Amino acid sequence: MRTELTLEQKQQAYTELSDIKANLAARGWFPGTSGNLSVRVGEFTPEQFTFAVTASGKDKSVRSPEDFLLVNEKGTAVEATKLKPSAETLIHCEIYKHTGAGAILHVHTMFNNLVSELYGEQGFIPVQGVELIKALNIWEEDARIEIPVLPNYADIPRIAELVPGAIAARIPGIVLRNHGIYAWGANVFEAKRHLEAFEFLFEYVYRWHLLTK
Numbered sequence: 234m235r236t237e238l239t240l241e242q243k244q245q246a247y248t249e250l251s252d253i254k255a256n257l258a259a260r261g262w263f264p265g266t267s268g269n270l271s272v273r274v275g276e277f278t279p280e281q282f283t284f285a286v287t288a289s290g291k292d293k294s295v296r297s298p299e300d301f302l303l304v305n306e307k308g309t310a311v312e313a314t315k316l317k318p319s320a321e322t323l324i325h326c327e328i329y330k331h332t333g334a335g336a337i338l339h340v341h342t343m344f345n346n347l348v349s350e351l352y353g354e355q356g357f358i359p360v361q362g363v364e365l366i367k368a369l370n371i372w373e374e375d376a377r378i379e380i381p382v383l384p385n386y387a388d389i390p391r392i393a394e395l396v397p398g399a400i401a402a403r404i405p406g407i408v409l410r411n412h413g414i415y416a417w418g419a420n421v422f423e424a425k426r427h428l429e430a431f432e433f434l435f436e437y438v439y440r441w442h443l444l445t446k
């Protein structure tokens with residue numbers, strides 16, 4: 234039985250999402266209405282959960298009273314609303330189900346697009362020995378990570394099917410080729426730290442590729 238969310242829980246989720254949306258918008262990370270954000274609300278089991286997600290098609294660089302809605306583990310609205318959930322809500326559903334994360338941030342940036350294409354055929358972006366890897370809570374000497382890259386099918390359910398197999402134990406993110414990254418964490422603070430680390434690493438990989446070509 235799904236526990237009814239309190240008004241305070243909903244308001245807190247919307248405030249958290251508004252704040253992180255404004256923060257990422259200030260970096261220009263939502264070009265052309267791209268990007269979507271979500272935070273989980275209330276109790277969680279892999280079979281039943283609720284999250285607040287950005288409404289589809291909106292300009293995420295502006296704040297409005299109708300930016301978010303609550304959806305369930307199937308990605309369907311849990312309250313009457315005229316808003317449509319993000320077109321990529323099913324990807325959020327799969328990430329929550331298979332990681333138990335508390336927040337997911339999806340942005341399209343020039344660096345995540347270029348580097349995902351550079352390594353698109355390989356299926357992952359290799360990074361080694363860069364200090365910012367520690368922001369992913371990986372502290373071993375000269376750590377090497379492989380950031381998963383998935384094909385960017387037009388059919389979102391087809392991408393969502395690939396998500397469970399792409400989630401790597403210690404990498405809180407997946408990239409869609411020539412599209413963008415989904416970074417997650419236990420809460421918005423952690424998801425933001427991971428997103429910033431990933432975007433730093435993508436820029437590093439891009440610039441290192443140019444330097445050593």
Ligand SMILES: CSC[C@@H](O)[C@@H](O)C(=O)COP(=O)(O)O
Pocket residue numbers: 265266267268269287288289290291318319320321339
């Ligand atoms: C309009 S370009 C970007 C979209 O196709 C999509 O990738 C995206 O990130 C935003 O979709 P949305 O449905 O607004 O959440």
Ligand SMILES: [Zn+2]
Pocket residue numbers: 267268269321339341412413
């Ligand atoms: Zn997208």
